[in-house]
């Protein structure tokens with residue numbers, strides 16, 4: 001009941017349409033009830049007594065009533081449609097808004113397919129039920145009671161005989177409908193399953209083709225489809241019993257009526273017209289019982305849909321803005337004040353020292369400021385952070401502490417599943433920590449509005465996601481009012497300007513759904529441009545550069561470095577070569593930080609890091625020895641080689657040879673890459 005109340009509020013704005021519909025259906029129902037009596041009189045007076053005028057008069061009355069009935073019915077349908085469609089519109093909107101604010105925890109819990117089915121199919125189910133209920137709720141009881149009263153008015157004994165069948169019908173309907181409810185629930189779940197498999201198969205079509213898995217995919221879909229068919233058939237079998245069963249009972253009532261009616265005509269003076277009216281009343285009574293029983297079929301379905309919808313609407317997002325959110329501005333103000341104070345202090349201090357020393361100190365300070373840290377308060381700081389997903393007890397991150405300042409770049413490296421993506425998801429507060437605190441600009445991320453927090457962050461997820469629309473529209477996801485010039489600048493930094501220029505309509509070129517008409521690397525670059533266009537204070541890249549060839553990767557990082565000097569950058573990387581020049585490398589192993597430092601430091605102190613480096617140069621050696629021809633591995637090899645020669649010459653002496661052996665594969669582009677990389681890497685070096 002509580003549930004129904006919650007859903008009824010969506011009908012509230014359409015209460016006038018509902019009231020009008022109910023009133024019109026009521027009128028239609030009354031007109032229907034008048035007809036049998038008019039017909040009875042027509043037969044008894046007009047036909048039996050041969051009064052033609054009376055037949056005409058009654059005929060005209062009946063015609064007028066029927067026309068009115070039709071008008072009422074059409075108008076009622078208009079209002080019921082208006083109310084039910086409006087209800088569905090509001091409900092869909094609320095569902096969408098709700099889901100829009102779900103944190104990733106809720107998406108993980110529900111899954112995308114069921115959220116789609118709940119917002120579409122389940123809402124349509126409720127819409128249909130409302131349409132039907134508005135009619136049935138008025139028609140069924142009114143017809144039922146009206147017919148009984150009119151019948152009793154004509155012949156009480158005969159009425160009682162006929163009415164004896166009604167409880168039989170009611171009991172039959174009750175038992176059948178009880179069987180339907182669980183099957184309907186199961187049917188809805190199977191429908192979810194089919195749509196989930198369909199979605200997976202369709203989005204993964206390339207993988208399926210590449211691995212010749214069409215048959216397996218078809219089999220999996222077939223199995224789910226079969227399950228759905230089985231359970232749908234089960235429901236329909238019950239429905240199939242229900243209606244003939246009811247018709248049988250209705251016919252039984254009519255036979256009983258004719259049998260006993262004929263006696264009543266002989267003995268109690270029942271007229272033929274009344275007998276015919278009786279038959280119509282019985283039909284109307286049975287029809288109203290059928291209508292009510294139909295409710296029993298539809299309501300369980302609607303209940304399942306309502307439950308599924310309410311489950312979404314009643315979900316409390318695990319991540320919500322706290323009641324007393326603070327503004328970053330305050331912090332920044334403090335920060336600036338602190339900065340001013342520091343500047344004053346250093347000015348005073350400078351005045352008191354000798355001039356030469358002063359100049360040197362200033363130069364050093366400026367260099368440091370330009371290259372590295374801009375303010376004392378870290379842009380991102382993890383303090384003893386532990387984290388686990390809500391559906392599991394296993395701690396994915398354990399006691400993580402590190403910080404990144406504005407103007408600083410840090411790289412996160414570690415094996416697959418070591419927790420890199422989980423870690424960076426905590427910065428924009430996609431998830432909440434289990435323990436410890438994540439600070440952004442010195443403020444606990446739980447203390448600020450999520451929108452304020454995310455405004456500061458340019459997050460590029462691991463999987464490149466583009467929406468159907470133009471390149472410009474996709475980039476403007478990052479900044480709604482970005483000018484064309486800003487978009488081009490972002491594209492330039494993301495190394496995407498060239499290929500967008502070559503597209504027929506430049507930034508107005510259309511990207512099809514999911515970005516299927518551009519390459520993986522191009523897609524990735526557009527998502528990077530989308531983050532850059534908003535000029536955030538913090539950039540987070542989740543292993544986005546591995547989809548790029550090494551030259552583009554290096555060019556992009558160089559452009560980033562020169563264009564976004566003040567921002568803090570956190571890069572998740574798989575290819576060690578791409579981050580070896582970063583001064584702060586954070587090594588993650590099994591959810592724990594096992595080393596923080598520069599490449600040189602880590603090579604000496606961190607066995608996990610050394611292992612990662614060696615494993616990647618190891619694969620290089622194998623490639624070299626085997627004359628490996630994989631383009632991807634070739635890229636990697638070049639990368640390591642370049643990096644090795646520019647930063648760690650001694651330790652990667654071996655890779656130098658590997659590099660040349662890969663080049664000797666005749667991979668021209670690799671050769672190019674390494675030449676450019678030598679340059680760029682030197683410049684990227686922090």
Ligand SMILES: Nc1ncnc2c1ncn2[C@@H]1O[C@H](COP(=O)(O)OP(=O)(O)OP(=O)(O)O)[C@@H](O)[C@H]1O
Pocket residue numbers: 108389391392396414415416417418419420421422423462
């Ligand atoms: N939504 C989730 N719910 C439950 N567990 C998850 C979820 N996402 C990831 N995990 C688990 O958390 C662990 C860390 O995963 P994470 O994606 O953070 O690793 P990663 O280092 O980014 O891996 P990769 O380099 O392969 O992207 C894994 O064991 C994974 O199974």
